[in-house]
Amino acid sequence: MKIGAVAAKEFWGIVRQPQLLLLLLVGPVLIMVIFGLSLDVQSILQPRAIVVVEPESEGAELFEQYRYKFTDRTDFVGTTDDLDSAQQQLQRGEVDAVITMPSDPLESVARGEQAVMEVIYSTINPVFGTAVPRRSYGLLLSLNQSIVQEGITRNIGDVRSAQEQIDELNRQFENVDAAAEALASEEAQEETAELDESLAELEESLETLEDAPGETGDEASTTLEQVRETRELLEEVRAAQEAGAEEIKDQTGASELERTLADLQSSLAELPADASPQVLANPFRLEVENLAIPPGIVGFYTPGVLALLIQHIAVSLASLSVIRERLGGAYEFFEVSPLGAGELLAGKFLTYFGLVLGSNLAVAAVLTVFLGIPITGGVLTMALAMALVTGASLGIGFLVSALARSQLQAVQVSMLLLIASVLFAGFLFPLGDMKGPATGISYFLPAAYGIRSLQDIMLRGEGLSYFDLAGLLVIAAGCLALTRYLLGRKKT
Amino acid sequence: MAYTIETRNLAKRFGDEQVLKGLDLTVSRGEIFGLIGPSGAGKSTLLRTLTGYLTPSEGEVEVLEKSPSSFTPKDRRRLGFMPQGFVLYEELSVRQNLNFTAGLYGLNFWKRRRRVRETLEFVELWEHRRKKAADISGGMQRRLQLAAAIVHEPELLFVDEPTANLDPILRRRFWEEFRRLREEGRTLFVTTQYLGEAELCDRVGLLSGGTLVAVGTPEELRRRAFDGELVQLILGGDPGQLGTSLEALEKVGRVAEVRQNEQSEEATSLVRLLVEDAETALPKVLESLNGAEVRSVDVPKPSFDEVFFRLMKETSETV
The missing domain is CATH 3.40.50.300 (P-loop containing nucleotide triphosphate hydrolases)
Incomplete structure (x- = not known):
């Protein structure tokens, strides 16, 4: 009974706070819906790639022939002939990989060397950063397989076809040889001579009849003409018979053709014996280079954890500070005093800023000393980035505090911000692999700027980008100004 | 000012x-x-x-x-x-x-x-x-x-x-x-x-x-709550004389309340008289009661609860 009374009291206490219920139920659901809509798994698996090809080169032709392999295996951005501009795109994060096609791949293969396909990328992410080399090797294997397969298919067809034709010709040549031999034999020569004599006798007889009147004379004349033509042809045959079989083949061009075919056969037989099996099986090889130096898993996640810690501590502290005084009555006391809303905010900001920044710098120092986490971009730059994240997070926290109706609401908002930051700020999944609403949300999360900045500074040795600097300053200034306005409003 | x-x-x-x-x-x-x-x-x-x-x-x-x-x-x-x-x-x-x-x-x-x-x-x-x-x-x-x-x-x-x-x-x-x-x-x-x-x-x-x-x-x-100040009197003697005393008091102020106590051996009456100013009215009150047995005279201050109650009542009646 007593437990029931307490349970009922707690239940109604929560149910009678619709805004809290909204945050408890709708908040997490909304975050997961946005996460589902925004996470581009395909993008994680398929890096954005730009291909560098020399125009009108063998490599360009080959790329066009196998373009589908590049578009299938990468998020294909396009082609360029300028390697430098492609690398700049890579550095700006507009692409994940630059693939350079060799300009003369077939010449290399002809020389017995593999053609080199170069891939460069830049990532410090040990989890999702393997996508580029993995996909590159997949692309290479597929490319080699296709080239070899097509080469074999074409060559086998050609050889088979040529072989069949040669065989046929050889058969025909055998017949020609036989015919030439037969035509040049003594027996054939005697028969030709006898035929010539018979035709000569017939010619004499027809000459006699030619002068006969009427139809007989005309017919004899016509026949006589035919006999004479036949004897002329027979004369050519007899001349060839007298020259022999070789002369017959030379005159017909068969000998020259026979020699050419013999050469061709010999060439076909010799070709595979000279090419390296390695080159024939894998005409392309891959050279992959990561421009960044990836740290270990702990090293990679350290900047992210630091950024999330700063944001969460700052938002929690700030979001509870004003609401606690408003609910406790101290705020009314301040309102009557000469203390302005801006002064109240500034005083709180200074303390929390020092506290949050100091504690997190200490955490960073411990991680550096004991875990060997690098700060390659310099301690001061890192401290500046952390200070900006702290300022922006405090701004959000104060704004939450000015809007919340209860401390529970403020705590709930802080938790939702933390969850949203883990999912949308580039901590678990790279920001570049997010799309849609998550991208928009990330612009309002100090942790998103913080994770990127601290990774750049600590792991890549880069400075603080103007984008991150401006983003954090805008969040801090905007939230503090809005909070100042809300706190300074007269109660009506 | x-x-x-x-x-x-x-x-x-x-x-x-x-x-x-x-x-x-x-x-x-x-x-x-x-x-x-x-x-x-x-x-x-x-x-x-x-x-x-x-x-x-x-x-x-x-x-x-x-x-x-x-x-x-x-x-x-x-x-x-x-x-x-x-x-x-x-x-x-x-x-x-x-x-x-x-x-x-x-x-x-x-x-x-x-x-x-x-x-x-x-x-x-x-x-x-x-x-x-x-x-x-x-x-x-x-x-x-x-x-x-x-x-x-x-x-x-x-x-x-x-x-x-x-x-x-x-x-x-x-x-x-x-x-x-x-x-x-x-x-x-x-x-x-x-x-x-x-x-x-x-x-x-x-x-x-x-x-x-x-x-x-x-x-x-x-x-304001009582239309003046209260003077509280306890009168003894013959109860038959009470009427005469009250008539005399009405000339000095307004009799607000009269309560007779008949349970004690000697009958007494409590009279509450409203006057404009107790200090100036008190001699006149005693003078008007000449001959009556005045057991006690007091100028009580009514509690503010009572004052507040009367003023509230007055206001609601006015409204």
Whole structure:
């Protein structure tokens, strides 16, 4: 009974706070819906790639022939002939990989060397950063397989076809040889001579009849003409018979053709014996280079954890500070005093800023000393980035505090911000692999700027980008100004 | 004459709810003005409007000759405010809390140091200065809150329900401290739901349902509630003579109540006579009762509960 009374009291206490219920139920659901809509798994698996090809080169032709392999295996951005501009795109994060096609791949293969396909990328992410080399090797294997397969298919067809034709010709040549031999034999020569004599006798007889009147004379004349033509042809045959079989083949061009075919056969037989099996099986090889130096898993996640810690501590502290005084009555006391809303905010900001920044710098120092986490971009730059994240997070926290109706609401908002930051700020999944609403949300999360900045500074040795600097300053200034306005409003 | 506080036709609404209804009120410099009324009468709303925490819906308000909504920080340094509950920081020590509030009012280090000590001694908390606010009693916390309101020596002090939930001894001490502040020339605007505390104020305003039922000194309100002052007589002797005595008394004042006590061995009658001024009327009363047996004469002061009740009744009848 007593437990029931307490349970009922707690239940109604929560149910009678619709805004809290909204945050408890709708908040997490909304975050997961946005996460589902925004996470581009395909993008994680398929890096954005730009291909560098020399125009009108063998490599360009080959790329066009196998373009589908590049578009299938990468998020294909396009082609360029300028390697430098492609690398700049890579550095700006507009692409994940630059693939350079060799300009003369077939010449290399002809020389017995593999053609080199170069891939460069830049990532410090040990989890999702393997996508580029993995996909590159997949692309290479597929490319080699296709080239070899097509080469074999074409060559086998050609050889088979040529072989069949040669065989046929050889058969025909055998017949020609036989015919030439037969035509040049003594027996054939005697028969030709006898035929010539018979035709000569017939010619004499027809000459006699030619002068006969009427139809007989005309017919004899016509026949006589035919006999004479036949004897002329027979004369050519007899001349060839007298020259022999070789002369017959030379005159017909068969000998020259026979020699050419013999050469061709010999060439076909010799070709595979000279090419390296390695080159024939894998005409392309891959050279992959990561421009960044990836740290270990702990090293990679350290900047992210630091950024999330700063944001969460700052938002929690700030979001509870004003609401606690408003609910406790101290705020009314301040309102009557000469203390302005801006002064109240500034005083709180200074303390929390020092506290949050100091504690997190200490955490960073411990991680550096004991875990060997690098700060390659310099301690001061890192401290500046952390200070900006702290300022922006405090701004959000104060704004939450000015809007919340209860401390529970403020705590709930802080938790939702933390969850949203883990999912949308580039901590678990790279920001570049997010799309849609998550991208928009990330612009309002100090942790998103913080994770990127601290990774750049600590792991890549880069400075603080103007984008991150401006983003954090805008969040801090905007939230503090809005909070100042809300706190300074007269109660009506 | 410039008043420390002056309101003209002041009204305050929250949505459709009218909390203050056309209040006309003045508070002079150097007086303790008590705003008395039941819970929900609008006392805190009026006080918050006077401090500038709330803006009026209608009418005009002037505090220290300025509208509270246009107060500058310099103007606010002339005000002190003691809220209903303890709103300071339990995790801080007594002295840290007072240092903080002194800082809010812009006291520099040396002045702050001096004033913190003086104020803590004034509210008798100096010995407890190192204790955390969470570790002192509720009464001490209220005194610390008072110290926070006066540490910067304000001209005008707003005090919201200072004695709520305090025992009678502590309540008396608070009022002693208020009087000491008044003696220093400060003006105090005090809200309370204890009607008896009206007696301790220089002037009192009775607030009910957002309307100022009556304003005046405690005596003025009493007179107004009873149409004068009460003279209470106990008459003995022959009960048959009572009629004659009452006729005589009617010539001096108005007989408000007659009660005969017949249970005792000797019959007595209690007569309550309303007169304009008890001091001047008393000789005339005794003179008119010449021959009657006057056992006792008293000029009782009716409790403020009764005064408040009568004034409320009068107002509702008028309405």
